[in-house]
Amino acid sequence: MLFADRIHRFLFNGGVLTPESLIPRYERLSGEVELAIIGESARWGDEHHSTPLTLEDWYDGDERYNDGRAGQGWILNYYLPQRTDIVLQQFRNAGLYPSVDAPVFYVDGQYQHGGAVPSGAQLSMRDADGTIWYTLDGSDPRVPARAASSGDDSLLVAEDAAKRVLIPLVPVDPAWRSSATFDDSSWISGVGGVGYERSTGYEPFFDVDVTDQMYGRSTSCYIRIPFDVTPESLADLPALTLDVRYDDGFVAYLNGVEIARRNFDGDPIWTSAAVAQNSDLNAVEFEEIDVSDYLDELRPGRNLLAVHALNISTTSSDFLFSATLAGFQSTGGSTGGAVSAKASQYAGPFAPARSVRVLARSLQGTSWSALNEAVFGVGPVAEFLRISEVMYHPLDPNAEYVELTNIGSETIDLNLVAFTDGIDFAFPSVELAPGAYALVVRDRAAFEAVYGQELNVAGQYAGSLNDAGEELELQDATGQVIERFDYEDNWYDITDGVGFSLTVKDPSATRADGF
Structure with missing residues (x-):
């Protein structure tokens, strides 16, 4: 079943082996070799054909895709559009992919496989065989048989x-x-x-x-x-x-x-x-x-x-x-298995209260579908969340912290927001009201020893801030970059080990010279 889940990830929903992913990549690669084809066809175009092949044959302009000349047109217009379905059926015939169709995700009635959605948007699951079971905590709704x-x-x-x-x-x-x-x-x-x-x-x-x-x-x-x-x-x-x-x-x-x-x-x-x-x-x-x-x-x-x-x-x-x-x-490789105690049975559209990672399968009789998985980023998190302060070189090295604030007009939930460069931290569900602040710290005990226990600490990050300066990157739940910038230790002497932090002048402004 794990192999079937990988097949679903790659052959559905814009995965790397779907036409919508393969065709642009092939167009890009074929464009890189097109000039070389001109020279090669002039030299070798008649090696296997009495009538020399030319760049026009490469284009397959006659759209006769079964003439034995596998050019760019044949690959783009004939081979790639149907190849994914052919391979999927081959996997099914070999018993490597279940016959039960997996659920498909929709937002407000329109197909959408993950990504940003507005607050209150209705998530639904359709086009599946049998009963749909799903989780929102990152666990599999199926327990292997x-x-x-x-x-x-x-x-x-x-x-x-x-x-x-x-x-x-x-x-x-x-x-x-x-x-x-x-x-x-x-x-x-x-x-x-x-x-x-x-x-x-x-x-x-x-x-x-x-x-x-x-x-x-x-x-x-x-x-x-x-x-x-x-x-x-x-x-x-x-x-x-x-x-x-x-x-x-x-x-x-x-x-x-x-x-x-x-x-x-x-x-x-x-x-x-x-x-x-x-x-x-x-x-x-x-x-x-x-x-x-x-x-x-x-x-x-x-x-x-x-x-x-x-x-x-x-x-x-x-x-x-x-x-x-x-x-x-x-028999975890089979399509059987039990329903996880953490799974919910899908009963109709619902509005996620925060960003979620949805894992869903269909159960028909005793057979399960492959896993469909997507992350939905709920609300204007990327638009409203900003880094407001960086304590990269405190007197106590363990008292580092990064402060964030909500510059928007509505409460946001930071669930699945993550620092992905400089430090590593993925936020749990933390609500941040307009104008409110939250902190991530290197060591909570060291931080509280200096600043007390009353501040809104979301958690401890892995790694540490470089005293000499480095790049920080903050992403929302869907992987969209919220902020990416470098800080330098030579900007202000007093922030470099003397006990002061880099503070953003206006978190709602651009980062160009905002510290």
């Missing part, structure tokens, strides 16, 4: 299983990963995924938040998940599957025996870090790992799944680990 060979009890460790979590700041007895009786009473207790998110993206995937314990302090996270296996279910298990979501790496142990690892080499210790990143896009999808070779490590009664989860750096903006362990093979 599973095929159990011996009943429901073959799910040994559920994603929401109880667990103990430790961020190690000193060496820990290695028995933590092998002994079911190891004393973990002082560890964090919780259920569900483990992680943190300093902007937005991973919030739906973890319940145990380790921001305070892990960010800026450690790249390692120890997780212990005890579970019980009955002798009857142990005898019937045909296979063993570990499904994981992870950012950025991990080493997993079953009763002390390593069964899987990703993005780490060597023997892990309490200061270990991932050696490579796992992209956010991949991290939220379950990766299925066949660990059937370790079935013999299971024993009747109490067992232990232990995980050394790894981040790429102590200042990474996010971290995630979540897992299931099952005595069956996942």
Whole structure:
């Protein structure tokens, strides 16, 4: 199904393999080689044709596209306009794309696949088979199906299983990963995924938040998940599957025996870090790992799944680990599956209150469509939101901040607005009234120690502002650039480490000389 979702992204809604995307690109490329064709046709035009080919043949001006002369006209007017539908049908015939049609998005009755929409605009979903299910929190409305060979009890460790979590700041007895009786009473207790998110993206995937314990302090996270296996279910298990979501790496142990690892080499210790990143896009999808070779490590009664989860750096903006362990093979590649508890059934047009990322599928019987996904930027956020102050070189380096203000006449919601250059931060849902201010800070504790706790802080950003100056870029939810500018440390001496900030003279004016 993940492959089918990629097909839908590329072959629908102006994706890179649709005619509306391919034709302009081909026109641009063919224009670059056109002059060379004149010389080549003069030299080689009769190599395979008794009548030499010329630039006119390249144009296919006669519009006879089946004459064996595959020129520009044939490609633009015959091949590309129909090729997407042909390839899509080939994928369907091969069983790689479902026969159930995905929903299509409309705004106020007109087709629109994402983009800016006015406040109060009505979003609808149509042209789908069966029932439409959707989410607005970035999660998939479908939960992949599973095929159990011996009943429901073959799910040994559920994603929401109880667990103990430790961020190690000193060496820990290695028995933590092998002994079911190891004393973990002082560890964090919780259920569900483990992680943190300093902007937005991973919030739906973890319940145990380790921001305070892990960010800026450690790249390692120890997780212990005890579970019980009955002798009857142990005898019937045909296979063993570990499904994981992870950012950025991990080493997993079953009763002390390593069964899987990703993005780490060597023997892990309490200061270990991932050696490579796992992209956010991949991290939220379950990766299925066949660990059937370790079935013999299971024993009747109490067992232990232990995980050394790894981040790429102590200042990474996010971290995630979540897992299931099952005595069956996942059928996540099929078109079956259950409705997510976070999904809503589409009942008619609705007006999003803020910018949203909509994920929608159709369910017909037990078969799902591919995923249709788009971001709708609601309201005049790009028109009204401006950067008003930059504290790039404070006395305390951790007390950096950027201030924003609403220069407009109506309240805006900053959901999914993001700093994409200079610093990294994606806003949660934060309402900003006309003339009001919001701040993003490097370190909230350091900021509040200097400025108090009464200011409207939207969150902590990843990275830091360059003391020597750099480019800042702010985008709205749809990726439209709201502001992009460079600041320099030689503009004013008092802003360069003396305790003063760069302040915009008039946030509603152009940025040319506004500081």
